[in-house]
Amino acid sequence: MSELPLRAQLAAVLGKGAATLSRATGRGDGSVIGGRVALKVEPELLAKLARGRRLTLVSATNGKTTTTRLIASALRELGEIATNEHGANMPTGHITALANAPEARNGVLEVDEKYLPQVLRDTSPAVVVLMNLSRDQMDRASEINLLAKKWRDALRRSEAHVVANADDPLVAWAGLGARHATWVAAGQRWKEDSWCCPECGGHLKREPDPHWECPECGLSRPEASWAVDNENDTITDSNGQPMRMELGLPGDANRANAAVAVATAAAYGIHPKQSLPRLREIRSVAGRYTSVVTDGVEVRLLLAKNPAGWLESFAVLSQPHVPVILSVNAQIPDGKDTSWLWDVDYTVLRGRRVFVMGERRTDLALRLETDGVPFQVADTVADVVSHVKAEQSGITQIDVIANYTAFQQIRTAYGRVQ
Incomplete structure (x- = not known):
């Protein structure tokens, strides 16, 4: 830090301060706001x-x-x-x-x-x-x-x-x-x-x-x-x-x-x-591939943001008897256009128990219906866990595939697991 020009040193210090304040107030990890403040001082x-x-x-x-x-x-x-x-x-x-x-x-x-x-x-x-x-x-x-x-x-x-x-x-x-x-x-x-x-x-x-x-x-x-x-x-x-x-x-x-x-x-x-x-040694990255246990059921989190990502997520799903939750939002970080859902082949999910969630679950439901994949609509992962446990004796695992903001919402609900 001492090798930096004085203006750059000041920018870096102010950026760190903004990041610390962001974390302390629970608004985020500070990575973005810290950089924004620093750039204002030294472009x-x-x-x-x-x-x-x-x-x-x-x-x-x-x-x-x-x-x-x-x-x-x-x-x-x-x-x-x-x-x-x-x-x-x-x-x-x-x-x-x-x-x-x-x-x-x-x-x-x-x-x-x-x-x-x-x-x-x-x-x-x-x-x-x-x-x-x-x-x-x-x-x-x-x-x-x-x-x-x-x-x-x-x-x-x-x-x-x-x-x-x-x-x-x-x-x-x-x-x-x-x-x-x-x-x-x-x-x-x-x-x-x-x-x-x-x-x-x-x-x-x-x-x-x-x-x-x-x-x-x-x-x-x-x-x-x-x-x-x-x-x-x-x-x-x-x-x-x-x-x-x-x-x-x-x-x-x-x-x-x-x-x-x-x-x-x-x-x-x-x-x-x-x-x-x-x-x-690495088994999870920013919540991806992490498993959390809720009400005795292991919930495994997979992130998929586009057709290529969904194809890869389908390839690592658990055994066919394990239910899967699909969750899609269309906020700015996701992209507001959900037409990409029609580029994904959902027929691979036939024979699985499928639940749909998220702000754009209606779009997803229509896509699954077109591919002949039966599904149920849900509001939260916890609701699905309770529902499945009541109807499917001995269930111990559920897979979740979600796009970016839907994934982050689920992570937050479980304490932003690593």
């Missing part, structure tokens, strides 16, 4: 706080928070890490994260997709991690091909080393703008947003999976030096050495997140044998 504070640090920026549509947490955990092998691993992913949150760890030489920052070019310019990071791009918050988010172009153009002007998912054509095209890149075969379950070539608009040939290429212009999948084998639960490093993953987080998506994290740690000189044990 260039982010660049000043980033100076002299080795930073990694993490951006994607899905999995940013989890991957940031995984990378930060791996890099703690090097000492203190400045990070916003709980999700405040715009410049205000970045300022708070860096100001809270003034002595940390290394940092990992989750970055909202739209802000990546700006934050890349302001922080001059050592590494940029790119994982996936898909439709999200369609009423206010940039069209994803335009977003990928902005990423690509920004990376062309940067010296950052990119660690990117070779299996997502939009991400790969953006990453090919970088001077230095490490490619990870991390997989891509949701392909509905990437059938066209981001370079020329031609129809991509996507066989055999995971290979993809454009017959029109020749753009093709970069050769990956790291790869995930979901079937055998292994990751293969750049030397062709397979290693067991055995994560505490469930599903193929988290294996992909972990593979990217391990490859990023390797760019810092940390061997997978050092990083993987740290990753295995």
Whole structure:
């Protein structure tokens, strides 16, 4: 902190004070308001706080928070890490994260997709991690091909080393703008947003999976030096050495997140044998995948914000006899347009006991009815637990899939479980 100019020091102190006051009054964790106050005093504070640090920026549509947490955990092998691993992913949150760890030489920052070019310019990071791009918050988010172009153009002007998912054509095209890149075969379950070539608009040939290429212009999948084998639960490093993953987080998506994290740690000189044990210790990220017990029933919380996220959540549901609650809101952080519900295949829920909740439960109910999925309407998780216990003897678990604000409301009801 003492290396900062006086104005920047004052801005950081005032920002910390605002954040502390926000937490003390129960208005939030202070990450956003602290950064806002600091920026009013010193508009260039982010660049000043980033100076002299080795930073990694993490951006994607899905999995940013989890991957940031995984990378930060791996890099703690090097000492203190400045990070916003709980999700405040715009410049205000970045300022708070860096100001809270003034002595940390290394940092990992989750970055909202739209802000990546700006934050890349302001922080001059050592590494940029790119994982996936898909439709999200369609009423206010940039069209994803335009977003990928902005990423690509920004990376062309940067010296950052990119660690990117070779299996997502939009991400790969953006990453090919970088001077230095490490490619990870991390997989891509949701392909509905990437059938066209981001370079020329031609129809991509996507066989055999995971290979993809454009017959029109020749753009093709970069050769990956790291790869995930979901079937055998292994990751293969750049030397062709397979290693067991055995994560505490469930599903193929988290294996992909972990593979990217391990490859990023390797760019810092940390061997997978050092990083993987740290990753295995993580079982929940900002409430995601957490289980809480209420009235003798284990309630497992899953976050899904868009079609790709719901597809991944369906893949980690418990056994078919376990009831599932689906909860959807349409507040500003969620995006007010719920038409994306029609892009999700809900037929996989047939045969399960399904409950719908949230401010837009009517939209969700209509979508389920169209897919022939029987459901019941509920107001709260507690109501569902009571109802199920009364009718389904021996029930011990319920899964909950919710979009962003619905998820946060449920978390708050149970004490914002970690």
